[in-house]
Amino acid sequence: MGEVIVVTSGKGGVGKTTTTANLGAGLATHGHRVVLVDADIGLRNLDVVLGLENRIVYDITDVTGGHCRLRQALIKDKRFEGLFLLPAAQTKDKTAVSPDQMKALCEELKQEFDYVIIDCPAGIEQGFRNAIAGADKAIVVTTPEVAAVRDADRIIGLLEAAELRDPKLIINRIRPRMVRHGDMMSIEDIIDILAIDLLGVVPEDEMVVISTNRGEPVVQDERSRSGRAYRNIVRRIKGEPVPMMNLDEGGFVSRFLRRMIGLS
Amino acid sequence: MLEFLNRVFGREAGGSKNVAKERLRLVLVHDRASVSPQLLQTLKTELIKVIEKYMDIDEESLEINLDSNETQVALVASIPVKGMKRVTRNLASGI
Numbered sequence: 001m002g003e004v005i006v007v008t009s010g011k012g013g014v015g016k017t018t019t020t021a022n023l024g025a026g027l028a029t030h031g032h033r034v035v036l037v038d039a040d041i042g043l044r045n046l047d048v049v050l051g052l053e054n055r056i057v058y059d060i061t062d063v064t065g066g067h068c069r070l071r072q073a074l075i076k077d078k079r080f081e082g083l084f085l086l087p088a089a090q091t092k093d094k095t096a097v098s099p100d101q102m103k104a105l106c107e108e109l110k111q112e113f114d115y116v117i118i119d120c121p122a123g124i125e126q127g128f129r130n131a132i133a134g135a136d137k138a139i140v141v142t143t144p145e146v147a148a149v150r151d152a153d154r155i156i157g158l159l160e161a162a163e164l165r166d167p168k169l170i171i172n173r174i175r176p177r178m179v180r181h182g183d184m185m186s187i188e189d190i191i192d193i194l195a196i197d198l199l200g201v202v203p204e205d206e207m208v209v210i211s212t213n214r215g216e217p218v219v220q221d222e223r224s225r226s227g228r229a230y231r232n233i234v235r236r237i238k239g240e241p242v243p244m245m246n247l248d249e250g251g252f253v254s255r256f257l258r259r260m261i262g263l264s
Numbered sequence: 265m266l267e268f269l270n271r272v273f274g275r276e277a278g279g280s281k282n283v284a285k286e287r288l289r290l291v292l293v294h295d296r297a298s299v300s301p302q303l304l305q306t307l308k309t310e311l312i313k314v315i316e317k318y319m320d321i322d323e324e325s326l327e328i329n330l331d332s333n334e335t336q337v338a339l340v341a342s343i344p345v346k347g348m349k350r351v352t353r354n355l356a357s358g359i
Contacts, residue, residue: 146284149288157296170305183280185284186311189281
């Protein structure tokens with residue numbers, strides 16, 4: 001019996017889809033069977049981030065509407081053994097799937113997969129309510145900005161009202177240099193305000209843009225810092241105690257000095 | 265040493281983060297203070313139960329609101345009292 005994890009945010013554009021894709025790919029490389037569900041009906045995105053956009057035949061509404069069997073709609077990722085995608089519909093609206101249908105779908109997927117990860121649409125409307133209907137656990141993604149943290153706070157309240165207790169936080173796109181200069185809220189600042197457990201921190205990284213362009217999850221990139229951050233988060237989801245990454249690599253001068261002293 | 269070099273090559277510390285934090289704190293004070301009418305109604309019912317043990321109150325004109333200003337939120341209740349209950353008078357006079 002697997003577990004259903006919903007990835008939420010409140011505010012759009014903070015990195016839910018990228019997070020979903022990377023956590024899924026990361027968990028699959030650990031040998032787990034993982035299915036990613038794109039619950040953003042009408043705005044299909046997860047397929048593009050995963051590079052699976054050309055292989056879609058059926059979507060989630062075909063499954064809930066009984067036009068095809070669940071198995072037919074699942075797209076197998078050829079690069080990651082055990083990773084599957086259930087795409088969102090592109091031509092319908094958020095009411096195309098009901099909370100009860102979503103619950104039933106999650107129950108069915110749980111039988112067959114270790115992890116069911118749901119990419120939730122932004123906002124707090126029906127799409128959000130549908131996406132969380134069948135979830136056991138929730139991850140909240142935010143960036144270190146006032147608007148994103150405010151919306152994260154609202155989402156945490158709504159998750160708790162929906163009996164999804166103890167959501168975990170991922171802080172995305174943090175810029176260590178700006179934090180050091182006092183021009184960006186730090187991890188501690190955000191955790192203090194939201195009073196929620198931290199699951200991980202992903203530094204701002206151009207490699208994410210490049211990997212999304214290519215449709216290859218950055219989690220498999222050994223050299224990128226964001227990839228390493230995602231790999232750490234994956235291990236924490238599995239229950240391993242992984243210490244937080246040291247984001248303070250410093251600027252050019254301190255990097256140079258560290259290399260001289262051998263502190264790399 | 266690193267700190268010193270960072271300071272020389274970087275900008276002055278103490279930037280806009282604190283402004284962001286304070287604005288966020290205030291906006292959340294207001295966000296979190298918005299309670300549903302349903303919850304207020306439940307609170308009202310429970311309050312009446314407690315206060316009625318000691319006083320006769322005018323339930324019709326009882327008012328409960330959340331007042332928020334710039335920096336804080338307060339629960340403000342206006343509860344007209346019609347009279348004291350016997351038990352309260354006894355308690356007050358120490359009998």
